[in-house]
Amino acid sequence: MMKTYPQSPWSLSDLFPSHDSPEMEAAFTELEGKVASFETLCPQLGDEIPADTFLDLLHRQETIYALASRIRSFASLSFSADTQNQAVQTFLGRVDQTMARVNNRLLFFELWWKELDEVHASRLLSVVGDYRYWLEAMRLFKPHTLSEAEEKIVNLKNVTGVRAINQLYSSITNRYVFKVQVDGETKELTRGELMVYARHHDPQLRAAAFQELYRVYGEDGNLLGQMYQTLVRDWHNEQVDLRHFADPISARNLDNDIPDEVVTTLLETCRKNADLFQRYFRLKARWLGVDHLRRYDIYAPVAKSDKRYEFGPAAELVLDSFRHFNPQMADLARRVFEQRHLDSEVRKGKRSGAFCASVMPALTPWVHINYQGHADDVATMAHELGHAIHSMLASSHSLFTFHSSLPLAETASTFGEMMLVDRLLAEESDEAVQRDMLFRQMDDAYATILRQAYFALFERQAHEMVQKGASVDELAKAYVANLAEQFGDALEVSDEFRWEWVSIPHIYHTPFYVYAYTFGQLLVFSLYQQFQVEGDSFKPRYLKILSSGGSASPESILTQAGIDIRSAAFWQGGFNVIRSLVEQLEALPIGKG
Numbered sequence: 063m064m065k066t067y068p069q070s071p072w073s074l075s076d077l078f079p080s081h082d083s084p085e086m087e088a089a090f091t092e093l094e095g096k097v098a099s100f101e102t103l104c105p106q107l108g109d110e111i112p113a114d115t116f117l118d119l120l121h122r123q124e125t126i127y128a129l130a131s132r133i134r135s136f137a138s139l140s141f142s143a144d145t146q147n148q149a150v151q152t153f154l155g156r157v158d159q160t161m162a163r164v165n166n167r168l169l170f171f172e173l174w175w176k177e178l179d180e181v182h183a184s185r186l187l188s189v190v191g192d193y194r195y196w197l198e199a200m201r202l203f204k205p206h207t208l209s210e211a212e213e214k215i216v217n218l219k220n221v222t223g224v225r226a227i228n229q230l231y232s233s234i235t236n237r238y239v240f241k242v243q244v245d246g247e248t249k250e251l252t253r254g255e256l257m258v259y260a261r262h263h264d265p266q267l268r269a270a271a272f273q274e275l276y277r278v279y280g281e282d283g284n285l286l287g288q289m290y291q292t293l294v295r296d297w298h299n300e301q302v303d304l305r306h307f308a309d310p311i312s313a314r315n316l317d318n319d320i321p322d323e324v325v326t327t328l329l330e331t332c333r334k335n336a337d338l339f340q341r342y343f344r345l346k347a348r349w350l351g352v353d354h355l356r357r358y359d360i361y362a363p364v365a366k367s368d369k370r371y372e373f374g375p376a377a378e379l380v381l382d383s384f385r386h387f388n389p390q391m392a393d394l395a396r397r398v399f400e401q402r403h404l405d406s407e408v409r410k411g412k413r414s415g416a417f418c419a420s421v422m423p424a425l426t427p428w429v430h431i432n433y434q435g436h437a438d439d440v441a442t443m444a445h446e447l448g449h450a451i452h453s454m455l456a457s458s459h460s461l462f463t464f465h466s467s468l469p470l471a472e473t474a475s476t477f478g479e480m481m482l483v484d485r486l487l488a489e490e491s492d493e494a495v496q497r498d499m500l501f502r503q504m505d506d507a508y509a510t511i512l513r514q515a516y517f518a519l520f521e522r523q524a525h526e527m528v529q530k531g532a533s534v535d536e537l538a539k540a541y542v543a544n545l546a547e548q549f550g551d552a553l554e555v556s557d558e559f560r561w562e563w564v565s566i567p568h569i570y571h572t573p574f575y576v577y578a579y580t581f582g583q584l585l586v587f588s589l590y591q592q593f594q595v596e597g598d599s600f601k602p603r604y605l606k607i608l609s610s611g612g613s614a615s616p617e618s619i620l621t622q623a624g625i626d627i628r629s630a631a632f633w634q635g636g637f638n639v640i641r642s643l644v645e646q647l648e649a650l651p652i653g654k655g
């Protein structure tokens with residue numbers, strides 16, 4: 063008889079007994095001692111540093127960061143479990159302060175390493191084993207680094223330049239108050255509260271929410287648009303003129319360690335497949351009983367099934383879908399339950415949403431979910447346990463190389479979710495549950511793949527236009543054209559959406575960041591398609607990707623698994639999975655549930 067797991071809070075005792083325990087105080091003391099002794103080694107850094115001294119420095123750093131990670135994770139996990147606890151809040155503040163100081167005190171190593179010339183660096187790189195990619199990644203920016211004096215000036219001027227503008231942007235936009243009429247009563251809401259109505263079943267409320275959102279942003283449209291122009295000009299001045307990147311987007315690509323051509327191919331493939339989502343929107347219109355979907359209705363709910371999954375059986379279902387793919391994966395996921403690293407309860411004061419925290423290679427990750435028994439919640443459990451499996455498979459790597467990089471971070475999670483969904487679709491006779499799963503997959507696919515790709519396409523165009531002196535109105539016009547291409551005639555887009563771009567913080571504070579979402583999600587779909595075609599022979603290659611963690615660049619990890627991310631055909635494979643989701647939805651009879 064299989065053991066049934068209860069829904070429960072997690073235990074953090076593998077980290078510390080409590081925030082005010084003697085063990086915690088001892089850890090702070092130990093951290094201080096280790097950092098201080100590391101600082102005394104500074105004079106040993108030099109071109110001719112012996113390989114074993116260098117290795118010793120790396121080990122010491124790993125120990126320091128592992129201890130720091132234990133302390134920091136304990137604080138942030140305690141806070142997630144109980145956000146209203148003042149003692150925990152205060153402790154978290156203390157930890158943040160300590161960690162900022164520790165980072166500053168250790169910074170000298172990184173600065174020295176980046177400065178080191180090629181000959182001496184490659185001598186050392188040949189002996190560092192698993193630390194290699196971590197060290198290589200630090201040096202990626204060397205060709206684009208200015209002299210120390212220039213870097214200092216850039217840093218100094220950024221404080222009152224781009225960073226100040228971004229701060230003003232968030233000060234201005236965080237003060238916005240949005241008003242909507244709900245049941246005859248005017249409510250004053252924050253953006254987060256307002257956007258709840260984007261998913262409301264009442265079509266008028268959905269429209270009102272978006273109209274209000276862009277009325278408010280639109281009133282400041284000119285101002286916010288000017289801030290954007292300034293940031294974009296600064297980006298060009300710094301990244302292209304001073305640091306000699308080929309294109310504005312290339313600076314971000316190097317950050318992700320993804321070649322420029324790959325990003326171009328990815329975005330162009332998305333563009334070619336926009337019609338797939340348009341087809342989905344037409345289908346959704348039929349489910350909502352309207353002739354034509356409005357932009358307001360993208361996230362409109364299609365009636366939810368009432369089916370509930372008890373926690374214990376749901377956990378077994380998830381573990382079983384992992385086991386079906388690979389027994390080792392199920393064993394790893396089971397460890398999260400066995401060691402009580404899963405907080406699945408819904409409690410007052412607990413952080414909403416879901417995440418997985420990997421503290422260090424030797425420790426089973428902690429998983430946070432708010433399980434309420436919908437089919438959605440089962441999928442979320444599979445998703446977060448997928449993250450946990452990913453880092454456990456990579457646990458042979460160092461602290462610095464076991465975390466997968468951003469473009470690969472969602473691989474195991476989304477893949478795990480898809481295995482579960484496939485299972486549910488195959489075994490669940492309830493059409494309403496099938497429908498919920500498929501809509502969830504498609505809404506997520508739209509939001510993470512196409513929407514983000516079109517933001518990136520807009521950014522690319524906007525950066526070019528600003529360089530040629532485009533006005534705010536011209537940028538807004540380009541944005542409307544971007545939406546028209548994205549939605550074709552499948553969606554009715556009303557005029558106020560011309561201000562949507564000034565409401566996207568990412569394009570202000572981290573230019574071109576958004577395409578990483580597209581990359582990650584589509585990558586998983588493409589892998590999934592290969593799995594469907596190849597069956598068992600795909601599995602070892604997939605496990606190799608996961609067990610590589612972050613020990614090499616995304617391209618080299620994927621190349622080793624036989625995947626060519628430079629080829630458009632690979633990315634197209636991801637869209638084939640999406641096509642099949644749409645076809646499955648099209649095959650369901652409309653109107654039940």
Ligand SMILES: [Zn+2]
Binds near residue numbers: 445449472475
């Ligand atoms: Zn995730």
